[in-house]
Amino acid sequence: MKNNRGALEISFGWLFAIIAGIVVIFLAIYLSSKLIGNQQESISAETGTEIESLLNPLETSFESSQTTSITIPTETRINNKCNTIGEFGEQLIQLDQKSFNKWVETDVNVNFHNKYLFSNSEITGKKFYIFSKSFNFPFKVADLIYIIPATDRYCFVNAPSKIIKELSELNQSNLILEDCEDGDIKVCFGTSKCDINVDFTSNFVKKNNTKLYFTDDEDSMNLMYAAIFSDKAVYECQVKRLMMRTGKISSLYLNKEIVIHEKGCEDNLGGDLGTLSELAENLNGSIELESVKISADNIKIKNSARTECPLW
Amino acid sequence: MSFMVNKIFPENCKAQMKIQQMVFMIIAITILFVLVGLFFLSISFSNLKKTATNLAEESSKLLVSKLANSPEFSCGNAFGTISQSNCIDFDKIIGLKEEIESYSDFWGVAKIEIRKIYPNGSRLCNEANYPDCEILKILDKDVKTLSYSSNFVSLCRKESDGKIIYNKCELALLMVASGDKT
Numbered sequence: 001m002k003n004n005r006g007a008l009e010i011s012f013g014w015l016f017a018i019i020a021g022i023v024v025i026f027l028a029i030y031l032s033s034k035l036i037g038n039q040q041e042s043i044s045a046e047t048g049t050e051i052e053s054l055l056n057p058l059e060t061s062f063e064s065s066q067t068t069s070i071t072i073p074t075e076t077r078i079n080n081k082c083n084t085i086g087e088f089g090e091q092l093i094q095l096d097q098k099s100f101n102k103w104v105e106t107d108v109n110v111n112f113h114n115k116y117l118f119s120n121s122e123i124t125g126k127k128f129y130i131f132s133k134s135f136n137f138p139f140k141v142a143d144l145i146y147i148i149p150a151t152d153r154y155c156f157v158n159a160p161s162k163i164i165k166e167l168s169e170l171n172q173s174n175l176i177l178e179d180c181e182d183g184d185i186k187v188c189f190g191t192s193k194c195d196i197n198v199d200f201t202s203n204f205v206k207k208n209n210t211k212l213y214f215t216d217d218e219d220s221m222n223l224m225y226a227a228i229f230s231d232k233a234v235y236e237c238q239v240k241r242l243m244m245r246t247g248k249i250s251s252l253y254l255n256k257e258i259v260i261h262e263k264g265c266e267d268n269l270g271g272d273l274g275t276l277s278e279l280a281e282n283l284n285g286s287i288e289l290e291s292v293k294i295s296a297d298n299i300k301i302k303n304s305a306r307t308e309c310p311l312w
Numbered sequence: 313m314s315f316m317v318n319k320i321f322p323e324n325c326k327a328q329m330k331i332q333q334m335v336f337m338i339i340a341i342t343i344l345f346v347l348v349g350l351f352f353l354s355i356s357f358s359n360l361k362k363t364a365t366n367l368a369e370e371s372s373k374l375l376v377s378k379l380a381n382s383p384e385f386s387c388g389n390a391f392g393t394i395s396q397s398n399c400i401d402f403d404k405i406i407g408l409k410e411e412i413e414s415y416s417d418f419w420g421v422a423k424i425e426i427r428k429i430y431p432n433g434s435r436l437c438n439e440a441n442y443p444d445c446e447i448l449k450i451l452d453k454d455v456k457t458l459s460y461s462s463n464f465v466s467l468c469r470k471e472s473d474g475k476i477i478y479n480k481c482e483l484a485l486l487m488v489a490s491g492d493k494t
Binding site for chain 2: 020046245251263
């Protein structure tokens with residue numbers, strides 16, 4: 001050793017301290033990165049749950065629509081997911097937030113069964129406009145909630161007067177009725193050269209070469225709006241969920257008819273409600289909506305004729 | 313030989329002492345880090361639990377204010393030509409109680425209960441004694457719950473005196489409690 005003067009002499013103590021130091025520092029970095037990851041997941045879950053709570057007041061009673069907006073402090077990507085598992089299907093939202101200009105993806109899903117969110121599968125932004133509309137088929141089934149990022153501008157061209165009135169009342173700055181600009185998503189009625197085209201003769205919305213079928217009353221165009229603001233996967237899934245709930249509520253009215261019949265009310269809707277329940281629960285896609293609507297319309301007429309004991 | 317052993321032993325002993333010192337030091341530092349980490353984690357988890365509880369309570373408060381207007385509960389136009397807000401259709405929800413299995417996770421709460429304000433009794437409603445009862449437990453999960461949130465509602469039903477059918481509405485309290493998941 002004494003002859004080897006060029007060699008670096010490190011005592012055992014130093015060597016041990018260096019190795020131990022590296023291990024401690026590595027552990028500290030590993031644990032802090034894990035902690036930050038967990039923190040991100042908890043923030044995503046928390047924000048998701050807060051969004052769910054914020055959606056509760058959007059439930060309509062006698063009013064036809066409600067509008068609000070949410071602003072999230074950081075750039076957020078809302079993943080709108082839906083499935084038809086179980087009795088009512090599930091609405092899931094999963095949030096990814098930007099941190100140091102990079103998306104931090106989490107796999108935390110916030111799920112709820114009594115909400116129907118219509119939007120594209122992925123929407124990004126800090127501010128989101130939300131409005132809700134009551135969906136009746138023929139009785140009230142649910143409130144449809146539409147979420148649009150404030151940065152997405154929808155320009156409605158040649159819209160019927162009823163739609164112009166409804167959109168004006170919503171007073172959302174990203175729903176434009178005149179003077180379309182480049183970059184706007186153009187929604188056309190009657191013509192077919194826009195990003196989104198609405199056809200009232202066959203009742204469908206055409207976008208990205210896919211057709212989303214809707215069926216609405218003259219006084220409410222709620223599924224049409226849903227088709228405009230959603231992509232195919234979300235729309236079809238939510239329509240299926242809505243029909244699942246229609247089936248369940250039909251059964252409730254069927255029970256109610258039996259209860260009030262004992263008090264002297266007529267019972268002329270039982271068979272029709274059973275048919276509606278079956279048709280609605282077996283719906284395979286929006287293309288079949290029209291056939292269920294015939295049954296719903298029939299029930300609506302019969303219920304309106306019941307002056308003393310309407311079911312709803 | 314014995315001279316060599318004597319010379320080496322004190323140096324070895326010194327080195328061993330140093331290593332032991334170092335090991336103890338590192339163990340102490342690691343324990344300190346772990347303790348600080350645990351302290352930090354416990355604070356962050358207790359905050360998380362508090363946030364979860366607050367969110368659940370807030371959610372049930374918001375839900376109770378709107379639940380009466382949801383399709384399974386609401387009167388719609390059944391008791392008059394103008395839709396009533398915060399009106400629950402008693403004839404409809406007695407059927408809901410029978411189908412509650414399907415709805416057990418639907419509203420994301422553990423308990424939903426309706427209590428008539430007057431007459432103030434404790435008879436639980438079922439199909440047999442309906443409508444002569446005071447408490448209707450629509451959803452009653454056997455779980456630990458947070459405190460109840462409540463809202464006043466009209467509880468309406470059809471009644472008949474044998475000749476005419478009329479609407480009867482009573483004042484009631486709609487109560488909702490979320491499950492305590494902490």
